[in-house]
Amino acid sequence: MEFLSDIASLINSTLRISTPLVFAAMAGIFAERSGVIDFSLEGKMLMAAFVAAVGSYFLGNPWLGLLLAIIACVSLSMLHGFASVTYKGDQVVSCVAINILIIGLTTALAAAWFGQAGLTPTLNEDQRFLEVNLPFAESLKDVPIVGTIYSDILSGHYIFVYLAYLSVPLVFWVVFKTSFGLRLRAVGENPSAVDTAGINVFAMRYKALAINGVLIAFAGAHLSTAVNANFFREMSAGRGYLALAAMIFGKWHPKTALIACLLFGFTDALQIRLQGVELPAIGEIPVQLIQAIPYVLTVVLLAGFVGKAIAPNAIGQPYIKER
Amino acid sequence: MAPVDKSKVPWWVSNLIVPLVNLTLALLVSGLFIFIAGENPYEAVRLIIYGSFGYIEGFAYTLYYTTNFVFTGLAFAVAFHCRLFNIGGEGQAYIGGLGVFLVAINFSFLPVPIIWLLSIAGAVVFGAAWAFIPAYLQATRGSHVVITTIMFNFIAASLMVFLLVDVIRDTAQMGPHTIALPEEQWFPSFKDFAALFGIKIRYSPLNISFLLAIAASVFVWFLVWKTRWGYEMRAVGHNTQAAIYAGISPYKNIIIAMCISGGLAGLLGVNEILGVHHKIVAGFPAGYGFTGIAVALMGRNHPIGIFPAAFLFGILYQGGSEVTFDMPNITRYMFVAVQGVIILFSGALENLFRPQIESFFVNRLNMKANA
Numbered sequence: 001m002e003f004l005s006d007i008a009s010l011i012n013s014t015l016r017i018s019t020p021l022v023f024a025a026m027a028g029i030f031a032e033r034s035g036v037i038d039f040s041l042e043g044k045m046l047m048a049a050f051v052a053a054v055g056s057y058f059l060g061n062p063w064l065g066l067l068l069a070i071i072a073c074v075s076l077s078m079l080h081g082f083a084s085v086t087y088k089g090d091q092v093v094s095c096v097a098i099n100i101l102i103i104g105l106t107t108a109l110a111a112a113w114f115g116q117a118g119l120t121p122t123l124n125e126d127q128r129f130l131e132v133n134l135p136f137a138e139s140l141k142d143v144p145i146v147g148t149i150y151s152d153i154l155s156g157h158y159i160f161v162y163l164a165y166l167s168v169p170l171v172f173w174v175v176f177k178t179s180f181g182l183r184l185r186a187v188g189e190n191p192s193a194v195d196t197a198g199i200n201v202f203a204m205r206y207k208a209l210a211i212n213g214v215l216i217a218f219a220g221a222h223l224s225t226a227v228n229a230n231f232f233r234e235m236s237a238g239r240g241y242l243a244l245a246a247m248i249f250g251k252w253h254p255k256t257a258l259i260a261c262l263l264f265g266f267t268d269a270l271q272i273r274l275q276g277v278e279l280p281a282i283g284e285i286p287v288q289l290i291q292a293i294p295y296v297l298t299v300v301l302l303a304g305f306v307g308k309a310i311a312p313n314a315i316g317q318p319y320i321k322e323r
Numbered sequence: 324m325a326p327v328d329k330s331k332v333p334w335w336v337s338n339l340i341v342p343l344v345n346l347t348l349a350l351l352v353s354g355l356f357i358f359i360a361g362e363n364p365y366e367a368v369r370l371i372i373y374g375s376f377g378y379i380e381g382f383a384y385t386l387y388y389t390t391n392f393v394f395t396g397l398a399f400a401v402a403f404h405c406r407l408f409n410i411g412g413e414g415q416a417y418i419g420g421l422g423v424f425l426v427a428i429n430f431s432f433l434p435v436p437i438i439w440l441l442s443i444a445g446a447v448v449f450g451a452a453w454a455f456i457p458a459y460l461q462a463t464r465g466s467h468v469v470i471t472t473i474m475f476n477f478i479a480a481s482l483m484v485f486l487l488v489d490v491i492r493d494t495a496q497m498g499p500h501t502i503a504l505p506e507e508q509w510f511p512s513f514k515d516f517a518a519l520f521g522i523k524i525r526y527s528p529l530n531i532s533f534l535l536a537i538a539a540s541v542f543v544w545f546l547v548w549k550t551r552w553g554y555e556m557r558a559v560g561h562n563t564q565a566a567i568y569a570g571i572s573p574y575k576n577i578i579i580a581m582c583i584s585g586g587l588a589g590l591l592g593v594n595e596i597l598g599v600h601h602k603i604v605a606g607f608p609a610g611y612g613f614t615g616i617a618v619a620l621m622g623r624n625h626p627i628g629i630f631p632a633a634f635l636f637g638i639l640y641q642g643g644s645e646v647t648f649d650m651p652n653i654t655r656y657m658f659v660a661v662q663g664v665i666i667l668f669s670g671a672l673e674n675l676f677r678p679q680i681e682s683f684f685v686n687r688l689n690m691k692a693n694a
Contacts, residue, residue, distance in 0.1 A: 039469055083671040092408050092469060093620065094671035100613055101663025105356065107656035112360035118656065233656075241473050248467075286489055292481035295474045299456075302466035 008152040010269055015153070015161055016227065018265030020045065020219035020236075022164040024243030025250065025257040026171045027215035031077075032252055033175060034208035035188035035314040039095035040080055041216055042240025043102035044073045048220020050106040053120045053231035054113075056127045065127075066221045073220070074213035076102075081209045085202055088318035099240075107233045118233040120224075129226040131156045160222035165258075167215065172254040184208055188312035191319040201319045219243075238295065245298040252312060260301065268294050328685070336684045338623060341677050342669055346621065346635075349668040353661040361652045374645025375638040379522070381645070383513045383529040385637040390529070390594050392633035393536040395615025397543045398587035400624040402468075404547055405580035406560035411457060411472025412588040413612030414479030415450040419589020421483065422449025423596040424491075424603050427504050435507055443535070443593055450589020451582040453479060458581030462574045468581070476612070487605050499605040510598040530598035532590075536633075539587060540626035546583070556580050588612060610659065614640075617662045620670040636662075 024041045031038035048069040056065025076098055084091040107118040114120055137155035140147045175181040186194045187204045195201050219239070224231045242264050250257030271290045278284050354364035375385040395412045402409035409415075426445035430438055457471035487499040495502075513529035547553040558566040559576045566573060595607045618636055622628030643658040668675070 079667075083667065087672055087674045089671035089674060091671075093666065096408070096410060096469075096616055097663050097667035097671050099663070100616075100666060101660050104656045104659025104661070104663055108356070108654055108660055109360060111654040111656065112362075112652040115651075118654070238473065238477055241470050245470055245474075248470075286485050288481045288485035288488065292478050295477040295481075298474045299460070299466070299471050299478075302470060303460050303464050304466065 004148065005152070008148050010266075010273065011153050012157075013269040013272070014262060014265040015165075016157060016265075017268045018261045019158075019161045019164040020222050020239050021243045021246060021261040021264055022168065022258060023160075023215050023219035023222070024240055025247040025261050026167050026254060027212040027219070028244050028247040029171060029175065029252055029254060029257065030184070030208045030215070031212040032247070032315060033188045033312055034184050034205045035191060035312055035317065035319070036081070036084060036205055036209060037091040037095065037316045038080070038212060039092060039241070039244065040076065040098040041244055042236055042238065043095075043099035044076050044213065044216045045220045045223070045240050046106055046234065046236040047076055047102045048073050048217040049224035049235055050102075050110065050120070050220075050231045052217075052221035053123065053224035054110075056225050057121055057123055060127055062123075062127060062129050062221070062225045065225055066217065069221050070214050070217040073217040074210050077209040077213035077216075078206070081206050084318060085205045085209075088320065091316050091318075103234060106231070110231060110233075120231040123225060123229045127225070128229050129158050129160070129221075132159055132162070158222065158226035160218055160226055163218060164222075167218075168254050168258045175254065180207075185312070188314055191314050195319075195321065201321075205319075216240075242294060242298055245302050248311070249301045249304075251310070263301075264294055264297065267297050331685050331688075332681045333684065333688070336681055337677070338628070340684070341673070341680055342621065342623065342628075344676055344680060345668040345673060346665065348675075349661075349665045352664050352668075356657065356660055356664075357653065360657065362650045367646050367650065367653070370646045370649055371638065371642025374642040379517075380524055380527060381641055383524070383527040384641040384644075385634070386513075386533055387527070387529040387594075387599075387637075388640040389630075389633045389637035390533045390536045391591050391611045392614055392618045392636045393540060393630060394590045394594070395588055395612050396618030396622060396629040396633050397539055397615075397626065398584045398612075399615045399619035400622070400626075400629060401543060401547065401587060402580050402584035403619060403624050404553075404560050405556045405576055406563075407458075407461065407577060407580060407584075408469045409454065409457075409472055409581060409584045409588075410469055410613070410616060411454060411475045411585070412591075412615045413608050413610070414472070414476035415453045415585040415588035416591035416595075416608040416612050417479045417483050418453040418592075419446040419450035419586075420592030420596050420603055420607060421486070422446045422589060423592045424501060424504070427508055427597065431505060431508065438508055439510070439597065442597060443590070446589040446592045447586035448589075450592070451586040454581045454585025454588075455578065458578045458585075461581070462577040480606075483603075484605055487603065491603070493602070500600075501602045503602045504597070506601075508597065509601050512598065528599045530594070532594035532598045535590065535593060539590060540630055543587070544626045552576075552579065588615070613659075614662055617666045617669075620666055 024045060028038050028041055051072040052065040052069040055068035056062045080094050080098060083089040083094040110118045110120050134155040137151045141151040175184060183194065183199055183204055187201055191201045223235055246260035246264055247257045249260040271293045274285060274290050275287050357364045357367050374381050376382055398412050399409055422445035423442045426442045427438055430441055453475060457468050457475055460466040460471055461468045484499065491501050493500060493502040510530040510532060513527040514524050517524050555571045556576045558571055559573045563573050591608060591611055596603060600607060614636055618629055618632045622632035639658055639661065643655060646653050647655055
């Protein structure tokens with residue numbers, strides 16, 4: 001039974017750790033399917049974490065914090081669109097600028113307003129999201145297998161965890177089953193054909209970026225108002241990049257991107273588990289090397305040992321309407 | 324508005340006026356941030372100027388920061404000419420520093436100037452090696468260097484902390500750093516130089532690496548604009564298909580460009596290890612690698628632009644530390660944000676006012692010609 005509960009808790013943490021990655025990967029799918037590179041997921045996630053924590057601290061309600069985070073992330077997405085869609089600036093440079101700006105600004109403002117070396121004050125129970133216990137989780141706890149799956153694995157997560165996994169079929173439906181999704185994909189593959197058909201390429205890209213901003217805000221709020229009770233410096237810790245790698249590995253497709261996110265989540269859960277554990281034959285692996293595992297995995301996945309990823313055709317190119 | 328004929332725009336408009344307008348905009352936005360943080364932007368500017376020019380030690384610090392930014396700025400620029408975004412300068416500099424230290428400590432039986440040359444070579448080789456894997460993956464597998472180089476920054480940080488804690492730590496001390504190099508291997512500092520002229524200063528991190536930065540700038544200029552390889556590399560960056568048609572291998576050029584870029588970033592380790600710390604200290608690259616991106620974009624990826632841009636960031640860093648000292652609400656992260664704004668305005672949004680400014684000057688010149 002020891003082994004079984006170990007597995008259950010590993011799956012449980014995998015679901016939790018993958019959550020921000022899933023939101024970010026879905027956000028990335030919208031931007032990149034429309035032909036706009038989005039390396040700024042990292043910065044936007046950090047911004048959302050900061051705004052959600054500060055907003056919820058001052059307003060006393062985590063939902064209002066989330067709302068402000070959404071507004072902040074959509075604004076950043078619009079800034080990215082303004083630079084790279086309207087002004088046809090380099091999309092990667094725009095993303096790098098946003099990421100560096102946000103790393104600096106969030107920490108600088110946290111330090112200026114709260115004076116605690118870039119931390120925001122700890123949120124109390126009313127100011128943060130709490131774990132949701134699914135109905136009957138208590139009473140089903142002792143039922144073998146079903147109890148483990150339902151009560152130990154599925155129940156007791158933050159609301160964002162459920163929302164993240166619900167967002168995947170929703171994104172799939174929007175991108176592949178609606179006329180909006182068809183246009184979205186077309187804009188990323190062949191913008192001039194879409195333009196000929198009378199659809200505004202710029203408007204489509206802005207809409208895609210707006211959805212991208214909303215989704216990434218959930219990832220940040222999850223970090224600072226659910227799993228943690230405050231914002232701290234660079235708390236996104238590369239998750240935006242991991243999610244982007246997962247999305248590329250998942251070939252810009254929600255289902256496969258989800259699998260890649262879960263793989264990252266699982267590796268991370270495992271690396272936390274392995275810290276300080278004596279392994280047979282190897283001995284204890286130094287903690288710094290274990291922590292590098294998700295990053296190494298990203299590189300390995302990106303190297304595409306499972307086949308080459310083909311990006312949307314028009315990605316990274318500003319659309320220039322012929323006169 | 325009708326587009327301007329590019330050939331009629333004088334060079335000083337596109338290379339001087341436009342960047343200055345963008346920089347001004349960026350500094351205005353930065354002033355707003357300082358205001359939001361609850362401090363007076365004018366006072367901050369006064370402190371920045373005093374801190375970076377007001378006294379000799381401060382000015383020496385400005386030049387010391389300039390040295391670091393020249394290395395990382397050149398590193399980003401070289402890769403950028405091949406249309407590669409090497410944002411892994413941070414990790415390459417970290418590993419480059421390891422190269423400097425390992426060479427210096429293992430070859431300490433050799434005469435000093437030879438140790439210096441070998442250490443510089445060590446920095447270049449280690450930095451280049453750290454850039455090689457992302458380069459190889461980009462060239463062969465199309466793995467985007469932005470993600471792989473960022474990942475290599477994280478991996479370098481983990482690896483170096485591991486080495487500094489478990490393998491090469493100075494066991495007599497608690498902190499995660501190595502033992503110091505023998506004193507005769509240290510680079511002569513500005514303090515020694517000033518003493519020759521009878522000027523006494525307390526301490527200065529500025530050292531002869533500054534000359535290495537000048538040499539590196541000349542080297543990059545020559546390599547990129549005056550050699551066949553530089554031409555090939557720029558051709559790949561400009562139009563890969565055309566380059567392939569002309570018989571130029573993008574594969575080879577991507578790898579060489581990234582390795583040279585990594586090697587230049589590695590030189591930061593020379594300044595920090597031989598010149599300043601004399602040992603490896605955890606986290607010594609301290610964000611210089613990222614600042615290099617802003618420096619290169621502001622300097623329009625040309626050594627002649629990068630040098631003044633690096634100097635400007637030197638002012639911002641040294642003046643910035645004066646500000647953080649005097650203004651409790653401002654931390655050094657505020658200047659990270661300022662870098663972001665500068666990258667935004669001089670990189671991504673560089674076309675914001677370019678057409679207006681260019682047509683303004685072209686029209687004025689036309690009027691003069693007609694009059």
